[in-house]
Amino acid sequence: MxxxxxxxxxxxxxxxxxxxxxxxxxxxxxxxxxxxxxxxxxxxxxxxxxxxxxxxxxxxxxxxxxxxxxxxxxxxxxxxxxxxxxxxxxxxxxxxxxxxxxxxxxxxxxxxxxxxxxxxxxxxxxxxxxxxxxxxxxxxxxxxxxxxxxxxxxxxxxxxxxxxxxxxxxxxxxxxxxxxxxxxxxxxxxxxxPPLASRFGPPAASALAGILNQLAAEQNSPLATVRQLIEQLSRETAALPAHETAAAGRDLFWAARRLHGVQEQLGQIAAHLAPASSVLAPHPVPRPVPVTPGAVTR
CATH class of the missing domain: 3.30.930 (BirA Bifunctional Protein; domain 2)
Structure with a gap:
């Protein structure tokens, strides 16, 4: 637990x-x-x-x-x-x-x-x-x-x-x-x-922990980028003059809160996989391309 x-x-x-x-x-x-x-x-x-x-x-x-x-x-x-x-x-x-x-x-x-x-x-x-x-x-x-x-x-x-x-x-x-x-x-x-680190071996566990820590980062991570976009959409949607959009804005806000909880959980898992001092630098994780609300992608 x-x-x-x-x-x-x-x-x-x-x-x-x-x-x-x-x-x-x-x-x-x-x-x-x-x-x-x-x-x-x-x-x-x-x-x-x-x-x-x-x-x-x-x-x-x-x-x-x-x-x-x-x-x-x-x-x-x-x-x-x-x-x-x-x-x-x-x-x-x-x-x-x-x-x-x-x-x-x-x-x-x-x-x-x-x-x-x-x-x-x-x-x-x-x-x-x-x-x-x-x-x-x-x-x-x-x-x-x-x-x-x-x-x-x-x-x-x-x-x-x-x-x-x-x-x-x-x-x-x-x-x-x-x-x-x-x-x-x-x-x-x-x-x-046995702990995950002992089953995968220290190098593999450390690399995996590094990837998880990168995903859990408060800023400049793929999940953080998505969360910040949802927060922006929440503010813009809640400001629209309609009851339905205000409710949608609140739902988007709580979706962002839950995504932040996922980031925290990933950080906890990473901490149990390997100590912070032994985490290896992970391979770069592709960041999603920011999408401007209303823009059309091709």
Missing amino acids: IIHVHPGGTDAAAVLADSLGRPLSSDEGLTNDAGGSVVAHWKQLDWYTDEERIWTTPEWAQHLADPLLQHPFAAGPDGSRRAIFHLSVRLHPLDRNLSPAEWSEIAHRLARTAGLAPPGDGPAACRWIAIQEQAFRMDLIGNLIRSDGAWASTPGRLAQAVEGEARRIESDLLLYNHRPPAGEKQAGFAAPS
Whole structure:
């Protein structure tokens, strides 16, 4: 599994929209059928929900954000009000598909490790949900301000604590462990598959990592060129005087955001293939020819 702890925020709606990859809509709910699903949540959620009514995505965001509004003086140890916690989990390319029950277990264990759901916590617990929009990814979103106004007790080295729990989850669920803890063995389980670098050989893996890094580059890469063109079209389309074009502009914007996510994922894969210091210069990757909107190519 690949774990990423995002910087804390104050806008639950923006975090939820980013996790879904599209704007929130009052016409869309989080169900098990469409529009993403909630695979796990805090224990007291049932006190707020009605089994006969499906919450819309803005209502989910409001539920997560409420403690920030209800406790305006609550702040973290550093005085920050950035209470919206966001953690994303991606399966490694060599991992098997997981069942909803397995995703739920992963969410509860990571929420407990992050301090959102300490063992034996009562009605004043932190609000959090885990949503799944894609089969290989899950996002854990929560509010570090508890219902009683206290700030959650998070580990001093949060990212390291979550990473360590992820490695234990990989061992328990027999997933591909690409980065076992130093000096720790997976007792009782078969040894994980060798890293890609050892199977392809350092030179081949380094060259492949170099190509992936070139594609993942924020500027001056083929994917960056396409993304920047989509962003330009988004701005131009949204400025046209029609409701339909405004909606198309928003869709293009979110398409560019998803493409940026692909670039980030390629960079993560490259980092696991070979260390940055050993990456070989790749063969040049042809860049697409920029297309001016409305131009005709021959």
